[in-house]
Amino acid sequence: MVKNALQAQLLKAGLVDNKKAKKLSKQAQHEQRTGQSNKEEIKAQIAQNQQSKQEKDLTLNAKKQEEIEAKTLKSNVQQMIQQHKVKETNGDISYQFIDENKVKKIYIHQQAYNALVSGSLVVAKDASSYALLPKALAERIEQKLEGFILWNKSDENTQTTDEEDPYAAYVIPDDLMW
Incomplete structure (x- = not known):
């Protein structure tokens, strides 16, 4: 009556009754014979997963490329300074x-x-x-x-002074040695 061990365990635990177990096994046999399973849904889901994975990979590659360019630019600047x-x-x-x-x-x-x-x-x-x-x-x-x-x-030398400032003519040097 029961086809596999999982169904037997579910029946013992009381999670599934005999009618439901028979119905599920008949439905599985019917799908096997006719080949009418939810293959189209599975194919659509697989295609969607592949597309999302490709988009994710593209964004990760773009981030890695930006990081590489930033490191290259930084090392070029360091080399120029040296x-x-x-x-x-x-x-x-x-x-x-x-x-x-x-x-x-x-x-x-x-x-x-x-x-x-x-x-x-x-x-x-x-x-x-x-x-x-x-x-x-x-x-x-x-x-x-x-x-x-x-x-x-x-x-700093591009500072503008106020025309009404009475001390505008007196420049305050910031390079004094104390």
Whole structure:
């Protein structure tokens, strides 16, 4: 009467009665003979799953490609900084600037200090330290990828003054040595 062990277990547990078990077994036999199962539904579901998997794979590949491009650009900028940084800048004069809301200090010689104050040199973030770069290169780097140029004096020189300010004629230098 009962075809398989699962049906027997379900009957013993009382989850299925004899009528329902017979009906299900007859229905399964009929589908086997006629070949009328829900193949079309299964095929549609498989096609839908494949399509969703392809879309998911495309988005993952696009994300990976963007990450690779970002890493490549970052390494190119690092290489530009390494190749074109001003060498032999060590000296006795301290120059302070802000990096990630912290005041950082580098020691440079007088020529480099004057160039930084005038705006012809810029402080950039190197792999492990800081580098001094020419202004033209720093502008190209900033156009490609932001975040490497830390201190650009030429940006600060474009401040406008109020015409009614009585102290407008007195320029306050920010490069005083204390």
